[in-house]
Amino acid sequence: MIWPVAIGELHGVFSWLYSLLESTGLSQPWLDIIRYIVLGLVVFGVLCLIALFLVWWERKIAAHIQQRFGPMRHGWHGWYQTIADALKLLQKEDILVDTRDKVVFFWAPVICFVAAFLAYICIPFGDKLIVADLNIGILYIIAITTFTVISLLMAGWGSNNKYALLGGMRSAAQIVSYEVPMVASILVVVVFVGSLSMVDIVEAQSGWFTNWFIFRVPFGPIAFVTYIIAATAEANRTPFDIPEAEQELVAGYNIEYSGMKFSMFFLAEFANGFTVSAIAVTLFLGGWHGPFLPSWVWFMGKTLAVVFLLMLFRWTYPRLRVDQLMEFAWKFLVPVTFANLILGAWMKYAGWYW
Amino acid sequence: MFYYLALAALLFSIGLYGVLTRRNIIGILMSLELMFNAANINFVTFNKFVITDGMTGQVFALFVIAVAAAEAVVGLAIVLLVYRNWQGIKTDYINVMKW
Amino acid sequence: MGELKTQEFIVNVGPHHPSTHGVCRLMLTLDGEKVVKIVPFIGYLHRAIEKICENRTYAQCIPLFDRFEYVTSMSCNYIFAAAAEKLAAIEVPERAEYLRVIMLELNRIASHLIFYGVTAMDIGALTPFLYGLRERELIIDLFEMTCGQRLTYNYIRVGGVSKDIPEQFIPDCRKAIKIIRRKLVDYEGLLNENPIWLKRNVGVGYLPADLAIAYGVSGPVLRASGVKYDLRKDDPYSIYDRFDFEVACRPNGDCYDRYLVRLDEIKQSLRIIEQALDGLPEGPIKAKVSPNFKPPAGEVYTRIENSRGEMGVYLQSDGGKKPLRVKARGGSYNQLQVLPYFGTGGLVADLVAIFASLDVIMPEVDR
């Protein structure tokens, strides 16, 4: 059964805008350039909005888990508290350490933010609501998010601070390690779909919700769980937030950053959290598919649900130790994901799935 | 096609220069990566322009990437070992081959 | 491969590091992430309380002792008052003793609740901190109701206590006990069997009993190493010998046991408070003591079981109205001293967990 396509799809707006643009009679290269600039700006706006919203949301969730209210004064339940914070961060003094590595120190937050931003290009926010449906989509996202590591290493090095250096190295070790199980979890789905394109992956899950990969027992749920664990580590969130571990490394790699540079790291972190959740939704939870409501609403709803899961982790679990973290990745997660991958591939090969 | 090959040749030469002159083993390894990449550019170029059907060039480039990764891993492990033993990773010090 | 040399790496943790609970500075020598050597530096919070006391009358010393260890300032009040009473041979009324026990135990619970939150926070779980403080709030409210203060109480005076408790105190206190009992189940459910919590704590920071005794470590840290030593039982002061309670003791001497011992102690303290509330007699709350009383010349040492171990005061009097010499002892000092000897060998993260489990509070170290 195909779910009824609801009205209110956003892609109509974009195609209408594009037809408007076409009617101006510009030549094709110019059209492309304008289109990409506009789309880039839109994605940028979406990213900022999402990050701002997530910051507020996380505050509220944390507060409610801890039996407090969180921001309440600014607007309804403090909804513009984050905006005020962002404005405050924007006008704060940019404190620069004298012994910093100037160029590296400057570029680290930029690269971090740009990497987070570039990943959004390939996320299908809804039916036909994707900036570029690359044929290597998921691989592209994985590849581009590795730049985050580099930015963290640059931040660690550029700050010329031992805590920052330790934080950067920890994060690099962690992300490189957890990338292996993450990719292996993703590959299960890729093997089944037979395509790396995000749109293809979502299309393969159309129909009744049992078509979602999370419901393809036994490998689907396993892959989902391992993916969520690895993704939590990738996004540097508790219980895997040892790179920032304020009780050990004070704030890890961003210890020397302040003002706008810090807020760029901050935004990128939340953007990354959203990215990994969006990937989880795309790969395992049927992407934008869902009845009655417009596709983008479904997508955002599911993604926020996954983000909510990550936040629950963050506010309930203690933090692991470095060696335990590595042990967990290599001794447990990697064998499990690979066994799962082999299982999935075998089932695909033998045709034992529905 | 000439441009691609020329680019690869220049990249290769620069990498070669690095390998020959760097004092730091890590620097040598980085220069080696440049040379690998030059080779890869050639592979992909030939794949695009010469081979009539198929992806042999790209497949080989993939192999080269894998080999380069292995090389980097082992190389860096050796670097760490040397560093621990000699408290330095300059090539000047590692002249055991003299004897 | 033969001998491999590794580059060691020195990091200063503190004095403004989030996990040093105040202003302590640890100079760590790291091998990678492994702690090779710990050198604690103290004195950032030195206020010369002992010296100032020499220029105050006995009654004036008590507010100073409030600041001696501000997390359990009731105990600090009590210890000085008890020493002075012993020196001047002052009889304390029955009701005052009961009130003192109630306050001491409430304050012990408050201290352990802070420990619970702070330890969890040091290990990365932020939520328990707020839980701990939420229940501590109940106790602080009780104190506020009694003496008008929320941190430095100045409640226990030489010869008794400053004020009688208000009417609302006893029902509120019983309610608080009930709530804390119920919430303790929550606490244990949140952390006790959490696998990450176990991984971070079990077997970490093993403090053998002989080392602990050799360094004079006392209190929950000592009891977690399997030494069943509690001054309330072994050298009863005040009226502790009238109450029925157990001494919490665990055998393993790791961070996890230190954490469990404190949770157990909260339960025992609740029992003591209940018994004290039941047996609270009517009567005066303060013996008649002159504000400028002059104890006879002599010296005295009193000690009590504080939430951080043995707390003691040594008083020397020359017969004047001011003490000749005051010397205070706090449990934190010894616990910090022993840290370099059993805290090495782990990772930085372990060190944070160990430091948190010792529950060191810096003003007690520096005085």
Place this chain on the structure above:
Amino acid sequence: MTKYSFIIALLPLLSFLMIVFFMRWKEKLSAWFSIAMILVSWVMSIIVLIETIGNHGVPYEAFYEFLAFPQITFQIGILIDALAAVMLVVVTTIGASVEIYSVGYMKDDPRFSRFFAYLSLFLFSMLGLVLANNFFMIFIFWELVGLTSYLLIGFWFEKKSAADACKKAFITTRIGDLGFMVGLFMLAFYVGTFNYGEVFDKVGAGLVPAGILTAIALFVFCGAVGKSAQFPLHVWLPDAMEGPTPVSALIHAATMVAAGVYLVARSMALFVGSAEASLVVACIGLITSLLAAAIAITQNDIKRVLAYSTVSQLGYMIMALGLYGFDVANGHHSPGFYAGTFHLMTHAFFKGLLFLAAGSVIHAVHTNNIQEMGGLLRKMKITAPAFLIASLSISGIFPFSGFWSKDEIIATTVSHPVFLVFTLLIAFMTAFYMWRLCFLTFFGEPRDKERWDHAHESPRSMSWTLAFLAVMATFAGWVGLPWLSHGFAGFVYHGQPYHPHASWLMMIISSIVAVSGIVLAYLVYYKRAISADMLANKFRLLYKLSFNKFYFDEIYHIILLNPILAFCRWMWKFDAGIIDGLVNGTAWLTIAWANVKQWFDVWIVDGAVNGSGWVVRQVGEGLRYLQNGAVQFYALFILTMIVLFGLWKFEFTFISVNWPTMTIIFVVGVTVLAILSRLAPSEAEADGDTKQEN
């Protein structure tokens, strides 16, 4: 299911790998995991057997060529025919029983998981051996079986006897394997393939010269002699009893020693082609059987008795197979093939049961010596009946399974009177020594009161296994009832199916023989009507021969070891006396001559050497800068030469500068720059960096 029968062999391998890599510290888990795996294999092999019966034993073959040379192709494949299907069931049944049994038997052993890992590996190799479709593969698994049996026999390697026994077993079987290998080489050379079907086709078509065929058959038989402990290589099997008892049951009853018989049965086509080889096989079988039975009569170690009994029974089977080959080669038809394989199957069950029950007894009384036992029937309510059932079966008492298979073997020998006499004699001896064992162990008064008091029934995992196997030992033979038209004989056959016909005469004779053996044992060891010592005194020579196992170990010692040792000693003497003398004499002479030379050397040669050395040194001083030990410098040198070569070879021009000019510019440039950079102050020495330390 037949299609997937390779999984049967792979499951134990999986269990081995899982235990080794993941479950080493989880003892219970590893045991139950391997048991689960072998049980799955068991069920699968039963299904395979049923399917094979369903399609009337038509072989199923599948293979994958993994190495193909023009001359010969190496395959990995499976061949499921009636024989293999039956063997699969037998091996997995015994394997599963032994594994379950071992849970109880090996409890508290420090290397518990390792034991199960070894068992699994052994089962994998044994099943692989059964499933193999070519000689190459069977050889690989053959060796694997040898390796794992080495590991298992020496499982308690702290015991010196066990360590020695495993080495002995390994080396002795290796002698046989050498022959097997030579056979394989000859096969590859003359036949050009290893695949069973192709080999047998070619042999059947007479493409192999008769003499060569005999040689091949005998060499292949060598392997069987080693593995199946046939004369003269039988000496390892009794010693191998040092291993844990489940291992004895698994290796020495059901599987590994049966591998030799299986090999002979499998390559029956080779023997059918050569009457001489077959006759040798039959004789070896008979001699082995007779010798072993004679030895078994006087042994006191319960497991050794069983071991010799095994050797004896294996000799029986080999003899039957050999006679079949002989008969068919001479144009007659014979039940030998069917009798041998049938006995292989029934023997596996009752001998496995015997070993396991013996293990249970040993477990109970903590001794192997039957003279210290007795009266155990009252103590062990499951073990003892099981043991007695198995004894009845091996003695050939109606209607236990041994009766049917033994009957067929006797029927095989009917046309060969000499064999018939000895066969009956062996049957008599078998009944006698088995019942001697039974009476000494289970009946009469306990001879060691203390041990008897401590004896107890074994845990459930052991006793239930025994009960299951007792059922099998009783009824397994019924598949070969002579009255069945589609019984075992119509299923497992070589060439043409043999249709057995019930011969009442033979049945009665064999029954009489068996019963008389039992009666004699009863009289001697239960009633004490005939004194055992008196018998021993009367047949003193025979008794001593038998008791000392016909001095085989000693004979080997004398005829093999002593000469080698003597040779070694002689070599040492030669070395010490003559060579050393020569050397010392030479040294003396050398010293004398050296003194003469010294003068010459110091004054004349040194002068020349120092002179030339001085010259060389001056040259080296100049050249040493080239040999500075830095790889980069060498690489640069190489690159320079490459460019030079390129300039010369390709003859291209730079913007109208021709190549000789170019070359000269290049060389001059390099030289000048090199000198320049050497002259410039080195930056490396300017900084205060850490110095090299070694």
Place this chain on the structure above:
Amino acid sequence: MDAPVSLVFWILSFIIIVSAFMVVSLKNIFHCALFLILCLFSVAGIYLLLNAEFLAAAQVLIYVGAVSILMIFAIMLTSQLASKRISQTNENKLVAFFVCLMFGLSTLVLIANTHVWRYSAQALPEANVLTIGKYLMTDFMLPFEVVSVLLLAAMIGAIVLARKETS
């Protein structure tokens, strides 16, 4: 090459050459590593121009995501050597530069003078990734396995080499 592609190519080549030169000449080895990343990233762009999307992604993933991070790691672990005071090149500098220049020039001339490979661009198979996968699993099975073994060996070797002797 059509105009936009050509423009992109020139930009990318410029970045590659400049950053490669930085890699071999800068004194701060950490900066070198960063330029190496830039260079490799641009090479991925070149792959994109040559219709090798999968390879580009693999390049970014492996080189940028793994190899360079390892490099930076090693640099950080051996950090004291990265100081600017120490000369990062050895005394072969001048000769090596000259020889490499000659080598590059001669290669360029060689390429320019070779007329054998004047082909035009080919249309590549549409399903890029699928084709590569198929090739890996059929024609290049053996090299693929060999590379797998090589990677495994490298991994084990690295572990063995870098492991600290604990005794």
